[in-house]
Amino acid sequence: MRRENGVRFTTVLNALVGCEQAVPEDVWVEEESQVIVVAVRPKSRARRRCGICRARCPRFDGGAGRRRWRHLDAAGLKLYLEADAPRVTCRRHGVVVAAVPWARHDAGHTRDFDQQVAWMATECSKSATAQVIRTAWRTVGAILTRHQAEADAGIDRLAGLRRIGIDEISYRKGQKYMTVVVDHTTRRVVWMADGHGKDPLRSFFDALGDERSLRLTHISADGAEWIADVVAERAPNAVRAMDPFHVVAWATDALDAERRAAWNRARHQATDPELARRLKHSRHALWKNPEDLTDRQQAKLAWIAANDPRLHRAYLLKEGLRTIYRIAADEGAEAAVQALDRWLSWAVRCRIPAFVELARKVRRHYDAILHAIVEKLSNGLIESTNTKTRLIIRRGFGFHTAEAIIALVMLCLGGNRPTLPRRQPA
Ligand SMILES: [Zn+2]
Numbered sequence: 001m002r003r004e005n006g007v008r009f010t011t012v013l014n015a016l017v018g019c020e021q022a023v024p025e026d027v028w029v030e031e032e033s034q035v036i037v038v039a040v041r042p043k044s045r046a047r048r049r050c051g052i053c054r055a056r057c058p059r060f061d062g063g064a065g066r067r068r069w070r071h072l073d074a075a076g077l078k079l080y081l082e083a084d085a086p087r088v089t090c091r092r093h094g095v096v097v098a099a100v101p102w103a104r105h106d107a108g109h110t111r112d113f114d115q116q117v118a119w120m121a122t123e124c125s126k127s128a129t130a131q132v133i134r135t136a137w138r139t140v141g142a143i144l145t146r147h148q149a150e151a152d153a154g155i156d157r158l159a160g161l162r163r164i165g166i167d168e169i170s171y172r173k174g175q176k177y178m179t180v181v182v183d184h185t186t187r188r189v190v191w192m193a194d195g196h197g198k199d200p201l202r203s204f205f206d207a208l209g210d211e212r213s214l215r216l217t218h219i220s221a222d223g224a225e226w227i228a229d230v231v232a233e234r235a236p237n238a239v240r241a242m243d244p245f246h247v248v249a250w251a252t253d254a255l256d257a258e259r260r261a262a263w264n265r266a267r268h269q270a271t272d273p274e275l276a277r278r279l280k281h282s283r284h285a286l287w288k289n290p291e292d293l294t295d296r297q298q299a300k301l302a303w304i305a306a307n308d309p310r311l312h313r314a315y316l317l318k319e320g321l322r323t324i325y326r327i328a329a330d331e332g333a334e335a336a337v338q339a340l341d342r343w344l345s346w347a348v349r350c351r352i353p354a355f356v357e358l359a360r361k362v363r364r365h366y367d368a369i370l371h372a373i374v375e376k377l378s379n380g381l382i383e384s385t386n387t388k389t390r391l392i393i394r395r396g397f398g399f400h401t402a403e404a405i406i407a408l409v410m411l412c413l414g415g416n417r418p419t420l421p422r423r424q425p426a
Contacts (some may be wrong), residue, residue: 011222021101036079050090051097051105060087069103071110080264118147118418141404148407157190159285163218171393188415194402198226206236241372244325251318269330317355324338333374
């Protein structure tokens with residue numbers, strides 16, 4: 001009877017630990033801190049292995065003694081695995097702490113715990129994640145970085161790329177940038193780096209390799225010169241296209257410049273302070289797509305048309321440029337190209353400096369804009385990947401490294417979302 005209980009007890013402990021290569025030896029609850037501790041040791045074939053390369057090596061010493069790893073909670077209590085942490089002498093890595101089968105090297109959490117955190121960070125809000133796992137958001141960043149590094153080791157994300165989008169995304173109020181490469185075919189983020197400019201982009205092409213770079217057929221990007229230069233240098237066979245949402249963003253910027261100019265004009269004329277005030281607050285009515293306007297915003301637009309025809313003309317120019325992409329989707333490329341040419345001749349003669357300048361910019365990038373329309377290269381899905389990336393980067397604030405932010409984006413949008421530990425992937 002007693003022996004049978006012993007066997008059952010071991011079965012329960014094994015289930016708690018959930019690692020085949022670990023042998024549970026004891027378990028207790030620490031009254032004061034209300035944590036469960038399971039003492040474990042690695043099975044003999046998992047012992048005396050280098051923490052970095054897992055090669056079998058001779059023992060060096062006992063290291064810093066017993067160590068604990070945070071594991072998945074049990075019954076609402078924190079659970080720790082506790083074990084010796086001896087050091088070994090590796091032929092390649094010198095004296096290092098021995099590997100343990102339940103955790104990654106140098107980690108204070110088990111693999112199962114890391115995986116749960118990775119799942120939560122990609123599926124739940126920041127505060128929910130931090131509350132459920134009772135860990136600082138900063139620690140989440142470190143966990144994601146090592147989880148992602150290992151997940152990435154077995155995957156070649158750059159295999160089979162043909163049509164890609166390159167984007168620079170600013171964060172920390174435009175002081176820092178990340179370079180993001182998206183696969184147009186799978187809609188996945190395939191590569192990301194901290195910083196922007198020629199060097200980070202060249203390191204993408206280095207990772208891709210010359211042979212695969214030559215196989216790229218289409219590359220979409222914004223109008224940045226440095227992207228055009230590096231693409232010409234490294235992927236000469238690819239057609240360069242301009243992402244529509246960048247073109248629309250230019251038009252929105254031009255409209256905003258004209259709105260500010262209109263406000264300044266009204267302020268300096270000082271005949272009607274109400275006019276200046278209302279212009280100042282017209283930003284949303286001018287920015288939104290007409291189909292999304294509220295009644296109040298529609299009234300505001302009508303008011304602008306009556307009181308500042310020039311600003312209203314600027315609004316119509318912005319909408320006109322946006323409509324070209326709708327025409328491309330509804331009526332085909334040929335109609336869209338005709339509409340683009342009509343828009344250009346209208347904008348050049350509009351006498352609104354911001355839009356005359358925009359017309360010049362559109363003309364400079366005419367071929368790339370055309371390619372996007374004709375090849376149907378860019379569409380809402382790419383923009384939505386881009387928007388999602390921005391939101392995730394913003395969530396990654398509070399992580400202490402750019403690597404952690406990149407890990408979060410790759411886990412969310414790299415096409416390999418984490419699963420919960422000990423469950424079959426859905
Ligand atoms: Zn080693």
